[in-house]
Amino acid sequence: MKDPTFKINPKFRLTTKHLSVVWHCIDKYTVECEATMEIPDRFIYQDKTGIELIVQYHTVIMDIVYHDSTNFETKKVQKWLRELMRDIMLRIAKRVLPARVKYWENMKGLHGSGVTVKRLRKNVLGYCTFNNHIALQPFLVIFKQDWMDGVILHEMAHYKYKHHRKSFWDFLSMLIGEDSKMVKVKDNIAMSPYYNYYLYLTKNK
Numbered sequence: 289m290k291d292p293t294f295k296i297n298p299k300f301r302l303t304t305k306h307l308s309v310v311w312h313c314i315d316k317y318t319v320e321c322e323a324t325m326e327i328p329d330r331f332i333y334q335d336k337t338g339i340e341l342i343v344q345y346h347t348v349i350m351d352i353v354y355h356d357s358t359n360f361e362t363k364k365v366q367k368w369l370r371e372l373m374r375d376i377m378l379r380i381a382k383r384v385l386p387a388r389v390k391y392w393e394n395m396k397g398l399h400g401s402g403v404t405v406k407r408l409r410k411n412v413l414g415y416c417t418f419n420n421h422i423a424l425q426p427f428l429v430i431f432k433q434d435w436m437d438g439v440i441l442h443e444m445a446h447y448k449y450k451h452h453r454k455s456f457w458d459f460l461s462m463l464i465g466e467d468s469k470m471v472k473v474k475d476n477i478a479m480s481p482y483y484n485y486y487l488y489l490t491k492n493k
Contacts, residue, residue, distance in 0.1 A: 294488035296369040297360035302485060306380050306429040309350045309373075316355040333368050340365065345376050374489045381405045381426030389422060389440055396463055398447050407490060413439045413474060416446035427486045431477050438464070438473035 302309040323332050323339040333341040342353040359365060386403040393399050400420035407426065414424040422443045428436045441463045449456035461467050477483055
């Protein structure tokens with residue numbers, strides 16, 4: 289799949305269980321005044337014309353405050369928003385994903401050696417090492433819960449089988465409770481509208 293041309297601006301929509309983006313347009317004077325208040329997890333973008341953006345992260349909400357003359361077309365604004373959103377998603381993922389793995393380990397009576405959340409290659413959602421340590425793609429947190437769980441259970445199945453032969457798929461089917469070959473998590477994620485966000489947020493430039 290070719291990386292789409294993508295912009296983060298007030299038309300951008302992201303509403304998921306673990307992160308939702310909410311836009312607020314107010315007058316420039318109020319933006320300037322609000323920027324003077326020091327609040328935890330508040331991020332400010334300023335250029336030579338003054339304060340352009342305020343981002344406030346709390347719980348699962350990412351509030352983005354802007355004014356009528358904020359220019360979302362500049363590369364600097366896009367880079368700042370993209371990197372900030374990527375970093376916030378990573379922070380969320382480091383909290384959510386290990387806890388979800390622990391949940392399923394307790395539910396299924398399977399236990400590995402730990403969980404690492406980090407950026408992986410574009411088409412890799414997760415992997416399990418020989419000593420049963422799971423690595424997961426942080427941007428799983430913007431996809432549906434059952435897709436996230438599908439990836440986690442897939443990697444947990446590798447605790448017992450280090451391959452993708454029939455015995456692996458049979459074991460995964462037992463863990464999921466349905467025919468694992470019919471659960472096409474990777475395809476579902478690739479078809480999701482949020483996959484475009486994922487491609488944009490993880491690009492190198």
